Amino acid sequence: QVQLVESGGGLVQAGGSLRLSCAASGRTISNYHMGWFRQAAGKDREAVAVINRVGDFTYYADSVKGRFTVSRDNAKDTVYLQMNSLKAEDTAIYLCAASEVFLPEVDQTWHSWGQGTQVTVSS
Numbered sequence: 001q002v003q004l005v006e007s008g009g010g011l012v013q014a015g016g017s018l019r020l021s022c023a024a025s026g027r028t029i030s031n032y033h034m035g036w037f038r039q040a041a042g043k044d045r046e047a048v049a050v051i052n053r054v055g056d057f058t059y060y061a062d063s064v065k066g067r068f069t070v071s072r073d074n075a076k077d078t079v080y081l082q083m084n085s086l087k088a089e090d091t092a093i094y095l096c097a098a099s100e101v102f103l104p105e106v107d108q109t110w111h112s113w114g115q116g117t118q119v120t121v122s123s
Contacts, residue, residue: 009117022096038092
C-alpha cells in the first residue's frame with residue numbers, strides 16, 4: 001500500500017490561511033482517489049475534501065465549500081489542501097487517505113491513513 005505523510009499544519013488566527021501537503025511513497029497516488037479528513041477533539045472523523053485520480057472532480061464538505069481547495073500533483077505524488085478564511089471550528093487533526101472508490105463519506109473505503117497534522121485556529 002501507499003504510505004502517506006501530512007505536513008503544513010500549525011497555529012493560525014481566524015481569517016488566516018494554511019496549505020497542507022500529503023506526500024506519498026511506496027506506490028504512486030495516480031492509482032487512487034485521495035481525500036483529506038479531519039478529526040476534532042470529541043468528534044467523529046469527517047471527510048473534508050476529496051479529489052479523483054486525475055484531478056478533474058472534487059467533493060467538499062458543506063462546511064468548507066468556498067474556503068478550501070484540494071489539488072494534486074501526481075508527478076510529485078503529493079496532494080494539497082489550501083485552506084483560506086479559517087475559522088475556530090476548523091481546528092482539528094487533518095489526515096489524508098487513499099481509496100480505490102470515490103465515496104467520501106464511507107470511512108471504511110479509505111486506507112493508508114497518515115499520522116495527521118494539527119491545525120489550530122485561534123479566534
